[in-house]
Amino acid sequence: MQSENHKKTIYAAILGAGTVGTGVYKLCQEMKSEFVQKTGADLVVKKVLVRNASKKREGIEDAVLTDNWKEIIEDPEIDIVIEVMGGIEPAKTYIIEALEAGKQIVTANKDLLAEHGQEVMAAAEKAGADLEFEAAVAGAIPIIRPLKQSMAGNRISEVMGIVNGTTNYILTKMSEKGMDYAEALAQATELGYAEADPTADVEGYDAGRKMAIMASIAFNSRVTFPQVYTEGITKISADDIRYAKEFGYVIKLLGLARNTPEGIEVKVHPMLIDENHPLAGVKDAFNAVFVHADAMDDAMFMGRGAGQMPTASAVMGDVVDVMRNLVYNCCGRVGCSCYKQLPVKQIGETKSKFFLRIHAQDKPGVLANIASVLGNNGVSIAQVVQKSRKGGIAELVIITDEVQENNFNDAMTIFSGMSVVKEISGVIRVY
Incomplete structure (x- = not known):
């Protein structure tokens, strides 16, 4: 891989030395001989941010440990910040500060992206930087x-x-x-x-x-x-x-x-x-x-959806991608893809089939009453089986056709007030 933008060494920092952070550091060392062939550059982990730099971390060299964020954010050599700390803060602040300082981001932080994705994506777009997060969903699975x-x-x-x-x-x-x-x-x-x-x-x-x-x-x-x-x-x-x-x-x-x-x-x-x-x-x-x-x-x-090395695998896939972009000077080319503003429906507005278990009095007319309540609320029965009789109580298992959740919930409310219905034992949706 050759380019006029070829960069012999790319420096990275890892934020966090927990299970995943240790796994990422380990993969960075194990893949050292592969990076030039795969990306056109070497990768060196220059710093690993931890809470206590004096504490030994198995598998991580003492010399790279730091508890000072400024040593990373103010180091012009560090191009990639790999965030595997988790949680909202200080991860969000560190990521935004790193983007503003011209660094590329790889993160595994699903909590941050699920709640503040728009903010961090906007910061990446403004900086023209990469923000990669394959490891935030389903571990090693590329999705x-x-x-x-x-x-x-x-x-x-x-x-x-x-x-x-x-x-x-x-x-x-x-x-x-x-x-x-x-x-x-x-x-x-x-x-x-x-x-x-x-x-x-x-x-x-x-x-x-x-x-x-x-x-x-x-x-x-x-x-x-x-x-x-x-x-x-x-x-x-x-x-x-x-x-x-x-x-x-x-x-x-x-x-x-x-x-x-x-x-x-x-x-x-x-x-x-x-x-x-x-x-x-x-x-x-x-x-x-x-x-x-x-x-x-x-x-x-x-x-594998979780675990040290499966998650580290997804992180490293993103790191390799960012390295290639740095080598060819094309970071930020795949940014935020949320260009629409579609409404998100409330659960009551959605439709599902339901599996329903009811314990009711075992006497004539009860099943007809239950079916009537369901029918009056727009709930159609696809299957019904009586599973057991004991002490004057029958257990009914019902599977419904597709129904709007609000209508189904209205029927459940009526059941809760019926003397013949002793217990609603289970309610599970059916795909």
């Missing part, structure tokens, strides 16, 4: 660049995915081993798939941030995390899993983004998905993203 570049000749109508490995592992164990939620979560924690506080994963927040980023790119219109409806897996029971199987479904925590004529739908919640759908076979901590577009039809991307 941001395909959505932005490879599929640029398409109108994308739907992006759906399993984008959280913790919840997918839990649901896999519940499905295959018959575990209940608490037991599967305990195993996921023991194996390191779940954090000590798993809230962001099990309540769908982590997946929601990723869906905001993907929807923004896929539909060329800004979607922020607060606009994403999120519902977690904590209420999924072994009975739900078992009955879903009987109907030919698998339960997954899915992120779903659709571009409809009325606006964008973006939501994360458990769903019954046909056991023959490609996403149904994605197990354990693996992630997968399924994309539908007009010209290419369907495509699926699958792989």
Whole structure:
């Protein structure tokens, strides 16, 4: 690779020396002999920003450690800032300051991009700089660049995915081993798939941030995390899993983004998905993203969605891309793609099919009453099965046709006030 802009050495700084930061530093050392062939330049990590520079970091040379941001921002040799600290601040301030100082950015920060993406993208555009973030969504799986570049000749109508490995592992164990939620979560924690506080994963927040980023790119219109409806897996029971199987479904925590004529739908919640759908076979901590577009039809991307080296792999892919742009002096050529301003629909305005479990009095006319309430609220029944009778209580499992969520919720409100309905045991959407 030759160019008049050829630069023998490109210097980088890594912000953060946690799990991912250490992995990125390790890959930078392991790939040293490859960089010139792949990019036309060498890469040297000049600084690694940490909270405490006197603390030893396994695998990272002491000489590159610093706890002084100014040593990075004021160093004219440093061209690339790799942010793997996470969180909103100080990451946002550092990224904007680095862009203003003429540096290129690679980040894995989904929280920042899902909530303040517009601000940091605008700063990159103003600086004419690269802001790459493949690692912010689905770990090692390449999905941001395909959505932005490879599929640029398409109108994308739907992006759906399993984008959280913790919840997918839990649901896999519940499905295959018959575990209940608490037991599967305990195993996921023991194996390191779940954090000590798993809230962001099990309540769908982590997946929601990723869906905001993907929807923004896929539909060329800004979607922020607060606009994403999120519902977690904590209420999924072994009975739900078992009955879903009987109907030919698998339960997954899915992120779903659709571009409809009325606006964008973006939501994360458990769903019954046909056991023959490609996403149904994605197990354990693996992630997968399924994309539908007009010209290419369907495509699926699958792989490791988290972990030190899978995430570091995505970061390094971006670093190599930025190095090539620096060598050829063409940074900033693929910037923010949100050139539309489409409305984002409220969850009540969207339509879904539903799987519904009801415990009701076991006597004549009750099923007719339940069907009448559903029908009066525009909810059509596709399937209904009585699963058990015990102590004068019958368990009904109902799958509805597609219905507007507001109408379905109105029916649920009426059920909660009916003496014959003892409990609504489960409500899960159906893809």
